[in-house]
Amino acid sequence: MNGMAEPSTQSMQRIMVRDLAKSYTVGGRRVDALRGVDLTIEESGFYGVMGASGSGKSTLLHLLSGLDKADRGTITVGETAVDDLDEQALTMYRRRSVGVIFQKFNLLPTLTALENVVLPGVLEKLPPAELDARGRSLLEDMGLSDRVDHRPDALSGGEQQRVAIARALFFSPGILFADEPTGNLDMVSSDRLWSVLERLAGERNMIVLMVTHEAEAAARCRQVFVLRDGRNAGVIDAEELDPSELAARAASVAGPV
Ligand SMILES: Nc1ncnc2c1ncn2[C@@H]1O[C@H](COP(=O)(O)OP(=O)(O)OP(=O)(O)O)[C@@H](O)[C@H]1O
Numbered sequence: 001m002n003g004m005a006e007p008s009t010q011s012m013q014r015i016m017v018r019d020l021a022k023s024y025t026v027g028g029r030r031v032d033a034l035r036g037v038d039l040t041i042e043e044s045g046f047y048g049v050m051g052a053s054g055s056g057k058s059t060l061l062h063l064l065s066g067l068d069k070a071d072r073g074t075i076t077v078g079e080t081a082v083d084d085l086d087e088q089a090l091t092m093y094r095r096r097s098v099g100v101i102f103q104k105f106n107l108l109p110t111l112t113a114l115e116n117v118v119l120p121g122v123l124e125k126l127p128p129a130e131l132d133a134r135g136r137s138l139l140e141d142m143g144l145s146d147r148v149d150h151r152p153d154a155l156s157g158g159e160q161q162r163v164a165i166a167r168a169l170f171f172s173p174g175i176l177f178a179d180e181p182t183g184n185l186d187m188v189s190s191d192r193l194w195s196v197l198e199r200l201a202g203e204r205n206m207i208v209l210m211v212t213h214e215a216e217a218a219a220r221c222r223q224v225f226v227l228r229d230g231r232n233a234g235v236i237d238a239e240e241l242d243p244s245e246l247a248a249r250a251a252s253v254a255g256p257v
């Protein structure tokens with residue numbers, strides 16, 4: 001804990017999803033990305049989402065993080081009914097209550113690491129001294145004290161993703177969503193990143209929910225939610241499983257992942 005957690009964090013350790021459905025229509029053709037998904041997380045910790053390509057994993061994370069609206073169903077995060085929020089409340093939810101990281105790190109290329117990290121605070125017009133202090137402290141926590149002035153193209157992939165994590169943590173959210181965060185990283189950087197996510201879940205008492213195709217990552221999770229064709233295929237208690245056991249279990253419920 002670095003002392004920056006805010007009171008809101010304490011009531012956030014719950015995600016409840018009921019009958020969540022989402023379809024897309026492109027060129028007159030309808031795709032049912034989610035067909036009624038349920039998911040319950042009631043404690044902080046590191047959790048995974050697996051499933052074959054196209055099974056709806058990214059769609060689920062988009063809806064949970066308030067980047068898109070469901071067609072049907074409910075999402076409750078902490079005490080908040082996310083599906084009921086108006087545009088303004090949803091903006092605040094996205095900015096303060098949850099953090100999101102993606103396979104592509106989505107850093108702004110013209111800004112330094114520090115400037116990228118403090119962007120959420122700039123949008124809320126926090127005083128410069130506070131921006132600077134929080135930004136540096138987060139980068140230090142990510143092991144990047146000596147990279148604060150580097151622009152993204154002067155950082156390795158693993159470093160860029162850790163900058164993205166620092167930015168996602170700016171307002172000390174209770175939840176971090178990660179969509180294939182190591183999809184562009186080599187094995188060594190991936191392993192380091194999973195350790196960071198696992199540590200955050202423990203130290204900051206967060207729910208970290210990560211989409212992954214990697215059994216090595218999923219085996220570090222408490223539970224892994226498996227999707228198949230937009231539906232729940234099963235929940236795997238992953239704590240006691242090694243990666244090969246986890247992969248076998250996931251494949252048996254989801255088909256090859
Ligand atoms: N914006 C969109 N417009 C149209 N169709 C979409 C859109 N986003 C997703 N889909 C479709 O919805 C289905 C689920 O997509 P989603 O991205 O959630 O899958 P995924 O499980 O994340 O797959 P992957 O492992 O390849 O990332 C797919 O068939 C996809 O083509």
Ligand SMILES: [Mg+2]
Pocket residue numbers: 057058059179
């Ligand atoms: Mg995806």
